[in-house]
Amino acid sequence: MARKQSAPEAAIRFVDDRLGAAGFLRRSFNKVFPDHWSFMLGEIALYSFIILLLSGVYLTLWFNPGTAIVEYDGSYVPLKGVEMTQAYASSLDISFDVRGGLFMRQVHHWAALLFVAAMAVHLMRVFFTGAFRKPRELNWVIGATLLILGILEGFAGYSLPDDLLSGTGLRIGYAIMESIPVVGTYAAFFVFGGEFPGETFIARLYPIHILLIPGIILGLITAHLMMIWYQKHTQFPGEGRTEHNVVGMKFLPIYMAKAGGFFFLVFAVTALLSGLAQINPIWLFGPYNPTQVTAGSQPDWYMGFMDGAVRAMVNWETNVFGHTISWNIFLPAIVLPGLIFTLMLLYPFLEQWATGDREHHNLLDRPRYRPNRTALGAMALTFYLLLLVEGGNDIIAYKFHLSVNAITWFVRIGLIVLPPIAFMVTRRICLGLQRKDDELVHHGVETGTIKRLESGEFVEVTAPVSEPTKVVLTSRPDEAPVLVGAPVGDGDRRQRLRPRKPGVLRRWVNRFMVEEGGDGHARRPSGEAGDEQAKTLTRH
Amino acid sequence: MSDRDEPKTSYDAGGDIRKRLRSPAPISGQGSPEENEAVSVADARAGSRGGGVEGEGAVLRGGQQGAPGGGVGAYEQRFVQEAGTAPSRHVGSQAAAEPPEEVYPAPVETPPRKTDVDPAAAKRLERIIAALFLLPVLGVILVFFAVIRWQPAEDGLVALRAQNMLIGIALFLALGGIGAGAVAWARGLMSAQEWVQKRHPFTSSDEEIDGTVNDLQAGIADSGLPRRSLIKRSLGLSLGILPLAALPLLRDLGPLPYKKLRTTAWKRGARLVDEGTGQPIKLGDLRIGGMATVIPPGVHSHTELAKAAALLIRTRPGELRGDTRQKWTVDGHVAYSKICTHAGCPISLYEQQTKHLFCPCHQSTFDIVDGAHVVFGPAARPLPQLPIAVDKDGYFVATSDFREPVGPSFWERG
Numbered sequence: 001m002a003r004k005q006s007a008p009e010a011a012i013r014f015v016d017d018r019l020g021a022a023g024f025l026r027r028s029f030n031k032v033f034p035d036h037w038s039f040m041l042g043e044i045a046l047y048s049f050i051i052l053l054l055s056g057v058y059l060t061l062w063f064n065p066g067t068a069i070v071e072y073d074g075s076y077v078p079l080k081g082v083e084m085t086q087a088y089a090s091s092l093d094i095s096f097d098v099r100g101g102l103f104m105r106q107v108h109h110w111a112a113l114l115f116v117a118a119m120a121v122h123l124m125r126v127f128f129t130g131a132f133r134k135p136r137e138l139n140w141v142i143g144a145t146l147l148i149l150g151i152l153e154g155f156a157g158y159s160l161p162d163d164l165l166s167g168t169g170l171r172i173g174y175a176i177m178e179s180i181p182v183v184g185t186y187a188a189f190f191v192f193g194g195e196f197p198g199e200t201f202i203a204r205l206y207p208i209h210i211l212l213i214p215g216i217i218l219g220l221i222t223a224h225l226m227m228i229w230y231q232k233h234t235q236f237p238g239e240g241r242t243e244h245n246v247v248g249m250k251f252l253p254i255y256m257a258k259a260g261g262f263f264f265l266v267f268a269v270t271a272l273l274s275g276l277a278q279i280n281p282i283w284l285f286g287p288y289n290p291t292q293v294t295a296g297s298q299p300d301w302y303m304g305f306m307d308g309a310v311r312a313m314v315n316w317e318t319n320v321f322g323h324t325i326s327w328n329i330f331l332p333a334i335v336l337p338g339l340i341f342t343l344m345l346l347y348p349f350l351e352q353w354a355t356g357d358r359e360h361h362n363l364l365d366r367p368r369y370r371p372n373r374t375a376l377g378a379m380a381l382t383f384y385l386l387l388l389v390e391g392g393n394d395i396i397a398y399k400f401h402l403s404v405n406a407i408t409w410f411v412r413i414g415l416i417v418l419p420p421i422a423f424m425v426t427r428r429i430c431l432g433l434q435r436k437d438d439e440l441v442h443h444g445v446e447t448g449t450i451k452r453l454e455s456g457e458f459v460e461v462t463a464p465v466s467e468p469t470k471v472v473l474t475s476r477p478d479e480a481p482v483l484v485g486a487p488v489g490d491g492d493r494r495q496r497l498r499p500r501k502p503g504v505l506r507r508w509v510n511r512f513m514v515e516e517g518g519d520g521h522a523r524r525p526s527g528e529a530g531d532e533q534a535k536t537l538t539r540h
Numbered sequence: 541m542s543d544r545d546e547p548k549t550s551y552d553a554g555g556d557i558r559k560r561l562r563s564p565a566p567i568s569g570q571g572s573p574e575e576n577e578a579v580s581v582a583d584a585r586a587g588s589r590g591g592g593v594e595g596e597g598a599v600l601r602g603g604q605q606g607a608p609g610g611g612v613g614a615y616e617q618r619f620v621q622e623a624g625t626a627p628s629r630h631v632g633s634q635a636a637a638e639p640p641e642e643v644y645p646a647p648v649e650t651p652p653r654k655t656d657v658d659p660a661a662a663k664r665l666e667r668i669i670a671a672l673f674l675l676p677v678l679g680v681i682l683v684f685f686a687v688i689r690w691q692p693a694e695d696g697l698v699a700l701r702a703q704n705m706l707i708g709i710a711l712f713l714a715l716g717g718i719g720a721g722a723v724a725w726a727r728g729l730m731s732a733q734e735w736v737q738k739r740h741p742f743t744s745s746d747e748e749i750d751g752t753v754n755d756l757q758a759g760i761a762d763s764g765l766p767r768r769s770l771i772k773r774s775l776g777l778s779l780g781i782l783p784l785a786a787l788p789l790l791r792d793l794g795p796l797p798y799k800k801l802r803t804t805a806w807k808r809g810a811r812l813v814d815e816g817t818g819q820p821i822k823l824g825d826l827r828i829g830g831m832a833t834v835i836p837p838g839v840h841s842h843t844e845l846a847k848a849a850a851l852l853i854r855t856r857p858g859e860l861r862g863d864t865r866q867k868w869t870v871d872g873h874v875a876y877s878k879i880c881t882h883a884g885c886p887i888s889l890y891e892q893q894t895k896h897l898f899c900p901c902h903q904s905t906f907d908i909v910d911g912a913h914v915v916f917g918p919a920a921r922p923l924p925q926l927p928i929a930v931d932k933d934g935y936f937v938a939t940s941d942f943r944e945p946v947g948p949s950f951w952e953r954g
Contacts, residue, residue, distance in 0.1 A: 027643055172884065174948075179950070180951075183951075190793040196843065232737075232739055246737045261725075265720065267711075271707075275707055276705060292888065324954060
């Protein structure tokens with residue numbers, strides 16, 4: 001015991017004596033993380049959630065979700081003496097009579113917008129690079145669930161202050177519940193404690209917003225991160241990178257310092273936005289009053305697609321045997337989001353079903369190598385963006401002096417016409433990029449130097465691409481997995497034991513997704529023939 | 541392997557592995573003698589190492605003596621062979637005293653940065669990072685200043701805006717200083733060494749899976765569940781029925797709808813009270829083309845107002861036509877429910893030129909001179925018309941409640 005321990009040694013020994021964690025810590029310190037800017041999108045979501053927790057706790061210290069009517073007696077003169085709920089009055093107090101309260105409200109709101117936006121963009125990254133493929137399907141499901149919960153949590157949050165805008169959102173929410181066939185009226189009455197707006201809903205929403213949903217989100221984020229940690233992060237193709245390794249920086253100290261620093265940077269940007277850019281100025285909207293509404297009522301951006309769907313929907317309603325079904329709300333506000341989110345949650349399994357690919361994948365796809373998937377994504381995005389545009393049709397009409405009716409008709413038709421066009425265009429672009437890669441590999445980079453051959457022929461001198469670039473350009477998987485008789489793959493023994501002939505639908509989808517002809521792979525010039533082809537291409 | 545040039549780094553070895561993995565030979569275990577030898581070399585190394593091997597040294601470093609390029613390849617070969625048989629975690633536990641070398645990453649040849657070769661540049665960066673780390677001091681001072689300098693409660697909105705702005709900028713400096721400093725430190729001064737680390741198959745061996753499946757089946761069999769169908773079914777029933785206990789406990793979440801959505805606070809003789817002024821409206825109060833939001837007298841409850849809100853609009857005499865119930869109008873005055881039949885927003889925009897009511901929520905548009913039928917948008921039904929008359933004092937009154945439910949549709953509406 002005479003030997004004096006260094007501080008790190010003492011710390012490690014302390015932990016190991018109690019938890020036996022030295023080995024775990026050593027492996028963790030040495031964990032290698034691949035680096036790419038797009039891997040930081042998920043981090044932004046994580047950090048904005050932490051900011052939301054911090055600023056949210058701050059707001060709870062003053063917010064009062066009561067719906068009793070009080071007469072406002074705070075610092076904001078225009079509303080002095082106006083009757084309002086305690087929820088709205090306390091939101092005003094946070095904005096005007098708590099030092100820094102307005103700032104924290106704006107931090108909370110900006111961070112919420114950022115949280116959902118970062119999750120959405122992160123999801124796109126994971127989708128387009130195929131990071132969701134086996135073995136990471138479960139983490140995709142968790143991530144997609146987090147996005148859905150984030151949207152609900154945001155809606156719950158901006159409904160709490162009980163201002164005119166948030167009350168209007170809840171009014172529509174009530175109508176959406178009413179539109180559910182058979183049980184809709186009962187659902188609405190039980191959720192709101194009677195007719196809209198009632199006197200209990202804000203108080204009910206509050207624990208859901210500050211406890212229930214954030215608790216679930218926190219649990220799922222923990223699971224999400226543990227799975228990333230355990231399965232190791234995917235990486236883009238590159239020199240020395242294989243399906244069986246990770247190339248990057250060690251967790252200690254580089255990744256720790258970078259990720260920790262990035263948290264502060266995200267927080268800094270949120271703080272700057274909250275200081276300079278006003279958001280949700282509830283004092284301008286006034287207290288909720290069911291007889292009033294403001295022009296240009298807009299939900300937060302992540303609810304915009306749903307509002308857009310409701311706006312674009314044609315006015316169908318049926319009345320059969322004394323029962324009314326409000327298709328104009330039920331389809332766009334319940335069926336459509338249900339369909340979108342179900343497809344999103346199941347996508348990894350659907351693609352696996354279509355391609356029969358049951359391999360483990362640790363190298364990411366470059367989006368161009370999966371033209372059909374990329375095109376599907378572009379198609380979905382087009383659909384989504386059209387709905388988002390429609391959600392702001394009144395604002396767009398006002399700002400650009402357009403007819404709101406014309407925008408709505410454009411979106412109605414566009415929702416049917418544009419996604420397939422987006423699919424075809426994206427697919428062509430992907431194939432074109434593949435051919436360009438092949439040309440670069442086989443033909444080289446153009447140097448701009450023209451050489452005249454003895455025969456009098458002119459050729460351009462090309463330089464071979466650098467080795468690291470070449471690795472990336474030739475990283476296209478050798479062949480697309482093709483469903484022949486039974487799914488391929490190493491892990492799933494059930495499939496091996498019971499090979500089953502795929503059904504007609506599955507074969508059709510499979511042919512569309514991967515096989516040649518429908519496949520979406522540019523013909524790859526290979527070997528000498530390919531080089532010949534490349535040369536021929538060059539000379540003409 | 542050995543007749544190849546030795547790769548300069550294990551990084552190259554990684555690239556080599558990839559090529560080898562694509563060829564079926566090593567996977568099927570029919571590698572060349574050299575490769576098999578490589579396995580034994582690597583194994584020998586693993587065995588010969590006692591405790592206390594350094595983390596860095598423990599990795600197979602290409603070019604290192606005793607670790608030919610095949611060393612990593614050998615691992616990779618084992619990796620492939622083991623993929624279906626045994627998880628490497630278990631392999632690791634065979635050498636219990638020493639974690640398997642493959643757990644720890646191997647360095648990759650990394651080009652030096654300016655700060656690696658130029659001590660002056662490193663020193664300069666160090667000073668910049670230190671300056672960034674000092675920004676929070678300034679930021680915190682500014683936050684104190686902002687909160688003490690302005691008292692929005694007394695000085696009003698301008699002070700609030702200034703205070704808010706300064707807090708934002710101050711915290712941007714403080715948080716950004718820490719963040720930028722940390723990132724610059726990591727990028728410029730911490731080691732730029734890149735590492736390559738093996739991925740370990742985390743799937744279990746077939747034996748392990750079989751064992752698990754057997755144990756699970758044995759456990760189920762031990763419980764007798766499959767055999768004792770009486771227990772199975774009664775348990776299933778009880779678990780299925782248990783959640784029903786929650787229903788009566790949740791009964792008081794809300795009242796039953798009954799006919800509540802079918803009626804509003806309007807009744808025969810109720811005066812039309814201007815929602816803004818609180819005064820009843822007399823015939824002649826509205827100009828032609830004028831509009832007022834009207835509510836029944838003495839109604840303050842939001843829940844009642846959410847259904848009862850109506851619009852009284854004065855049109856030119858003779859202008860009302862079509863589906864408008866002429867008997868329910870007075871001298872060009874007509875009253876409609878203000879609550880949109882689509883999603884229940886109060887319709888607030890009235891376009892005098894076209895005589896259209898426009899809902900700002902989803903742009904449903906209603907034609908007020910023609911029974912408020914839907915001209916555009918997602919609403920399916922016209923706005924219900926409120927029957928009105930003028931009482932003996934000249935005030936507008938309702939002659940009854942709305943004759944149909946107002947607001948959005950619901951299942952029982954009929």
